[in-house]
Amino acid sequence: MTDDKPTTGGVPVPVTPAGATSGAPAEFPPAAPAGRGMFGNQGTGDVSGFGGLVRQHRAIEDSPRPYGGYFDEVRDALEEAYPAFGEAIEKVVVDRGELTLHIRPERIAEVCQVMRDDPALRFELCSSVSGVDYLGADARRLHVVYQLTSMTYRRQVRLEAAVSVEEPHLPSVTAVYPTADWQERETYDMFGVVFDGHPALTRILMPDDWEGHPQRKDYPLGGVPVEYKGAEIPPPDKRRSYQ
Amino acid sequence: MSASNYATERETTEGRVFNVTGGDWDEVVSGVDPINEGRIVVNMGPQHPSTHGVLRLILELEGETVREARSVVGYLHTGIEKNLEYRNWVQGSTFVTRMDYLSPLFNETAYSLAVEKLLGIEEQITERATTIRVLMMELNRISSHLVWLATTAMELGAINMMLYGFREREYILEIFELITGLRMNHAYVRPGGVAQDVPDEAIVKIRDFLKLMPKRLKEYEDLLSGQPIWLERTQNVAVLDVTGCVALGVTGPVLRSAGLAWDLRKTMPYCGYETYEFDVPTHSDGDVWGRYLVRNAEIRESLKLVEQALDRLKPGPVMVADKKIAWPAQLAIGVDGMGNSLEHVAKIMGQSMESLIHHFKLVTEGFRVPPGQVYVGVESPRGELGVHAVSDGGTRPYRVHYREPSFVNLQALPAMAEGGLIADVIAGGASLDPVMGGCDR
Numbered sequence: 001m002t003d004d005k006p007t008t009g010g011v012p013v014p015v016t017p018a019g020a021t022s023g024a025p026a027e028f029p030p031a032a033p034a035g036r037g038m039f040g041n042q043g044t045g046d047v048s049g050f051g052g053l054v055r056q057h058r059a060i061e062d063s064p065r066p067y068g069g070y071f072d073e074v075r076d077a078l079e080e081a082y083p084a085f086g087e088a089i090e091k092v093v094v095d096r097g098e099l100t101l102h103i104r105p106e107r108i109a110e111v112c113q114v115m116r117d118d119p120a121l122r123f124e125l126c127s128s129v130s131g132v133d134y135l136g137a138d139a140r141r142l143h144v145v146y147q148l149t150s151m152t153y154r155r156q157v158r159l160e161a162a163v164s165v166e167e168p169h170l171p172s173v174t175a176v177y178p179t180a181d182w183q184e185r186e187t188y189d190m191f192g193v194v195f196d197g198h199p200a201l202t203r204i205l206m207p208d209d210w211e212g213h214p215q216r217k218d219y220p221l222g223g224v225p226v227e228y229k230g231a232e233i234p235p236p237d238k239r240r241s242y243q
Numbered sequence: 244m245s246a247s248n249y250a251t252e253r254e255t256t257e258g259r260v261f262n263v264t265g266g267d268w269d270e271v272v273s274g275v276d277p278i279n280e281g282r283i284v285v286n287m288g289p290q291h292p293s294t295h296g297v298l299r300l301i302l303e304l305e306g307e308t309v310r311e312a313r314s315v316v317g318y319l320h321t322g323i324e325k326n327l328e329y330r331n332w333v334q335g336s337t338f339v340t341r342m343d344y345l346s347p348l349f350n351e352t353a354y355s356l357a358v359e360k361l362l363g364i365e366e367q368i369t370e371r372a373t374t375i376r377v378l379m380m381e382l383n384r385i386s387s388h389l390v391w392l393a394t395t396a397m398e399l400g401a402i403n404m405m406l407y408g409f410r411e412r413e414y415i416l417e418i419f420e421l422i423t424g425l426r427m428n429h430a431y432v433r434p435g436g437v438a439q440d441v442p443d444e445a446i447v448k449i450r451d452f453l454k455l456m457p458k459r460l461k462e463y464e465d466l467l468s469g470q471p472i473w474l475e476r477t478q479n480v481a482v483l484d485v486t487g488c489v490a491l492g493v494t495g496p497v498l499r500s501a502g503l504a505w506d507l508r509k510t511m512p513y514c515g516y517e518t519y520e521f522d523v524p525t526h527s528d529g530d531v532w533g534r535y536l537v538r539n540a541e542i543r544e545s546l547k548l549v550e551q552a553l554d555r556l557k558p559g560p561v562m563v564a565d566k567k568i569a570w571p572a573q574l575a576i577g578v579d580g581m582g583n584s585l586e587h588v589a590k591i592m593g594q595s596m597e598s599l600i601h602h603f604k605l606v607t608e609g610f611r612v613p614p615g616q617v618y619v620g621v622e623s624p625r626g627e628l629g630v631h632a633v634s635d636g637g638t639r640p641y642r643v644h645y646r647e648p649s650f651v652n653l654q655a656l657p658a659m660a661e662g663g664l665i666a667d668v669i670a671g672g673a674s675l676d677p678v679m680g681g682c683d684r
Contacts, residue, residue: 203317
């Protein structure tokens with residue numbers, strides 16, 4: 001079983017090999033525990049030296065044109081309809097046949113408005129709003145992810161806006177997509193992202209007096225050890241795990 | 244029991260509060276001064292037989308008219324999305340199946356499709372596995388719609404329909420038990436394929452069901468469709484038009500009952516739905532009656548799909564060939580449900596070192612998924628069920644978010660209920676078909 005105490009005497013302490021993390025700081029994938037060592041156990045148990053291995057993360061960059069499919073059309077239509085495109089769009093990423101536009105957080109409501117109303121875009125339906133916490137990636141670790149669906153053209157696009165924990169504010173899109181109401185509340189509840197202009201930004205799944213935002217990566221899972229036939233099984237986040 | 248402690252009343256700073264337990268409305272009504280207290284606030288739920296689980300509705304009433312309605316969710320929040328981040332990718336199936344407990348196979352399939360897309364192995368999924376997924380999803384759609392019909396009819400006063408609906412649903416659950424080992428919470432559809440091949444007895448049972456169900460469906464319609472009370476309670480009740488549906492994100496039968504033929508199986512096909520022959524039923528009224536007709540018609544379409552899927556079932560593997568992804572534990576159906584296949588255990592322990600290694604690595608460590616994010620939407624019985632899955636390159640999901648149609652659709656309840664009668668809140672809420680396990684996750 002692992003424990004959290006730092007190791008002393010004989011057992012190698014995980015250290016980053018020189019050069020293993022060189023290069024641009026990875027925005028994505030995040031510097032989560034995955035990718036460090038072979039078994040994810042920090043401290044005891046590993047005498048192989050594999051515990052020091054760090055998988056190198058490559059920063060996600062702008063995808064090169066042409067993207068293929070309808071992605072080029074969507075980008076060009078947005079660029080034409082939205083004068084502040086160059087300033088508002090941070091990156092355009094095409095991965096696994098999906099288009100992601102990284103938007104500056106303060107521009108998200110404007111972009112959604114254009115995405116919905118422009119005749120060449122027509123993303124009428126906001127399928128999903130949720131969050132992802134890329135803890136350790138960079139200062140703007142809380143990402144809000146919007147899945148938009150165009151029923152007219154049968155297209156899908158993902159918008160992503162990143163905010164920091166210290167300044168977790170971005171405009172609400174409820175005026176554009178009323179369906180985002182509860183989904184923004186859930187994102188607030190789970191990640192602590194504050195949607196300015198939301199009509200009633202309160203907790204929705206957790207109790208009203210709950211402290212903390214459970215889906216953040218630095219929020220523990222919790223749980224109690226369970227005894228079974230004399231052996232004690234630790235809670236899921238305390239078990240030895242393979243990353 | 245005296246009348247006074249049946250409906251207790253007390254004064255608070257907010258006004259007078261009554262605890263009502265049912266059948267004692269007269270006391271509340273006589274206790275309220277109709278001139279000075281024109282509006283009363285009623286808390287319906289979270290434990291109320293007509294709110295489909297632990298949904299709480301706060302209704303501000305003026306007489307019998309609902310002036311304001313607000314729904315409160317979260318009573319069944321179990322942190323499934325957070326828990327997924329502490330289990331490996333295959334174990335995720337066992338969690339997601341418990342979200343929307345009336346459509347577990349949709350949760351599993353959407354999850355598996357997302358993981359497969361992250362892995363980039365969509366092309367490798369065998370034809371038989373995909374056909375079995377379609378078969379199981381369509382059977383599940385029928386069982387889910389039957390529960391909808393049963394519970395809605397019960398809430399509107401047709402108890403016999405409730406019994407019939409659950410009877411036929413139980414038939415489908417028996418089929419599921421025969422195939423997956425469990426009535427519910429199957430964890431049957433897994434990343435890479437399905438856990439187990441369909442046994443021959445199940446095919447026979449499904450064929451029997453295909454013969455039986457149209458007759459039964461006819462019986463339900465004979466029972467309800469011409470029934471004056473049913474018509475009164477459903478027609479022009481809880482109307483929501485296409486604009487309202489799209490603005491509020493409502494999809495599924497509710498959107499189709501308003502006239503828009505938006506069905507992901509047709510508009511953004513997955514699992515080879517584009518190769519099947521079926522129609523998307525719609526209605527134009529956008530009321531509870533329309534939703535009833537649409538769901539009944541969808542059961543018929545699903546029967547057509549099940550029949551086509553059965554005809555297509557050709558022998559073959561049900562898991563990807565890649566031994567680094569395919570969960571190796573072959574199962575056998577024993578007298579007490581599922582068990583390990585002795586044949587498989589004999590092989591890995593006695594004959595094949597490679598198989599033992601794959602088995603050990605997959606069970607203890609799991610497979611790694613290349614970093615990235617995907618969004619996959621499927622048409623569940625309640626609308627668009629979307630999975631946003633993020634991987635950081637490890638053996639566990641970094642984040643999985645479910646776009647749950649129950650959660651999103653429930654936002655439409657105030658739009659349907661406000662200005663109507665309190666009795667129609669029940670009909671309108673039921674017509675959304677919310678499942679709180681899915682809504683709260």
